[in-house]
Amino acid sequence: MGDVVRAPWGAYFVTGFDACSQVLRGRTWLAPDFAWQERRADVGHWDAPATREMTRTLARLNAPEHTCQRRSLGNLFDRSTISELTPQVERDVTRLLDELADKLRWGEADFVSTISEQLPISTIGSWLSLPQGDYARILDITHRQVHAQELIPTKSELDVSAEATVQLRAYFTDLIEQRRAQPGDDVLSKWIRTWDELEPDRAMADETLYRLVMFVTIASLETTATLLSAMVWLLLSEPGRWAWLGEHPEHIDAAIDEVLRYDPPIHINSRVAGADTILAGVPIAKDSMVHVMHGAANHDPRRNQDPDAFNILRGGDHLTFGGGAHYCLGAALARLEARTLLTQLLERFPDLRAVAPPTYASRMVFRRVTSLNVTL
Known part of the structure; x- marks a missing residue:
């Protein structure tokens, strides 16, 4: 239908790789912030409390x-x-795979609940010094907020x-208050010191800190978990693919990119x-809205030949991490988690099999x- 297609609600779908890249990297293409929302005659869901809260994030x-x-x-x-x-990610992966091994002794195991959702929260939680007892709660809230x-x-x-x-x-908010009361050498304590210098108004500084730590946390969870699950499924879904990569671990990074x-993990960015x-x-x-279709762009045959074939040795391009000022903050961390997990999985579970396609x-x-x- 074209690289730019009119949507029924007046916006535009952007499907071609070059057009999507132009939007993501162009300085004249803006995020839908409050200033844009205030110029709209029909506020729609943009006026909902949860949507307005996310409009304040990076x-x-x-x-x-x-x-x-x-x-x-x-x-x-x-x-x-x-x-x-x-080292921390490696230890977390080893621990989680030990749990997977225990479950597989009894037959089947859900890779998502055992591994994919647990590794990102363990990684970001350790980095921000979040209490481990809060991990399940944070995951639950994130699933509902999205x-x-x-x-x-x-x-x-x-x-x-x-x-x-x-x-x-x-x-x-409570976390920031606790960290102010007992500051340390952790990342959040450093952010608190930075914003106390940047913003003389303590309430404004704490509001900004809340938005930053909340966004960095939740943005790193579901997206990475979906990457890890999709990675395992796509490598297991074709006979021989898992075994081949186990014999050629030098192509693990290429497999992750494919x-x-x-x-x-994110199909649409507005x-x-x-x-x-x-x-x-x-x-x-x-002020017109466009929806950048990451999946469509990545499957543009003008950029990636035979795009619907999964080819580890493709060496192609993708826009999955976005581009320009809003390029994904956690791209390197997501790659680290995927690489570490896949390396250990191939070594410890060479006979791993998927029971059925993912839901x-x-x-x-x-x-x-x-x-x-x-299962094994």
């Missing part, structure tokens, strides 16, 4: 506020940080998200035109694998 901010907050975080997962985190980030959420979904949003605010291209423009030959008026939550934007049963 993903929905534009310069200069986005620039200031992102710089305050520094280069979150640079080589030094990834190097420091690697409805607010869907393309067309229902009223009941927004109600569920609203309740989860209240719980998120309470949890992370998973990211083939089935990205932007608005900052000015009247033309995109792939289609006139787009200022997915009914969503359009944030993919979530809810179960994937495996």
